[in-house]
Amino acid sequence: MLRTLPIVALIPLLIIWFGTGEQPKIALIALATAFPLYLNVYAGIRNVDQKLIEVGLTLGLSRAALVWNMVLPGALPNALIGLRHSLGVAWLALVFGEQINASAGIGYLMNTGRELFQTDVIVVCLVVYALLGLIVDAFVRFLERVLLSWRPSFTGT
Numbered sequence: 107m108l109r110t111l112p113i114v115a116l117i118p119l120l121i122i123w124f125g126t127g128e129q130p131k132i133a134l135i136a137l138a139t140a141f142p143l144y145l146n147v148y149a150g151i152r153n154v155d156q157k158l159i160e161v162g163l164t165l166g167l168s169r170a171a172l173v174w175n176m177v178l179p180g181a182l183p184n185a186l187i188g189l190r191h192s193l194g195v196a197w198l199a200l201v202f203g204e205q206i207n208a209s210a211g212i213g214y215l216m217n218t219g220r221e222l223f224q225t226d227v228i229v230v231c232l233v234v235y236a237l238l239g240l241i242v243d244a245f246v247r248f249l250e251r252v253l254l255s256w257r258p259s260f261t262g263t
Contacts (some may be wrong), residue, residue, distance in 0.1 A: 109145075113195075116137065117130070117134060117206050120134055130203065131208075134202070135199045137199075138192075139192035139195055139196045142192045143185075143188040143191075144188075146187050149184050150181030150183065150185050153181075154176065154181060155180060159172065159177075161176075162176045179256075182254065183257070190246045190247075197235065201213055204216075212234055215227060216231040216232075
């Protein structure tokens with residue numbers, strides 16, 4: 107039920123629970139990113155090739171070694187997809203949190219620009235958000251290149 111609830115609808119409740127500081131923004135981002143990351147990691151673990159598990163059991167790997175050597179590498183592509191998706195959702199939650207409940211920051215500048223009809227300020231803030239999002243996405247793509255270089259089907263894009 108929580109997964110289907112629009113995350114923006116939780117903002118008033120989070121403000122009541124945590125006040126008007128940074129805590130409601132952190133809680134909003136944590137709630138918004140938890141489900142995409144969890145669902146992708148779960149799907150990655152469930153989709154590990156059963157033949158790999160059988161090979162590990164045949165080789166006599168312990169449960170910990172099986173998880174470390176077979177399950178985690180098999181689930182890593184989905185986990186990284188979940189991380190990439192979650193970071194995009196985190197930016198969305200951050201923008202909502204800052205525009206509604208902030209006294210400083212990019213969202214605050216955008217809100218002030220809206221109130222004063224300063225289109226240039228709003229556009230600059232949007233460009234800053236876009237550039238920060240690109241930087242974060244490039245970092246995750248770098249992690250994918252490093253961590254998934256062992257996969258023959260990985261192209262690095």
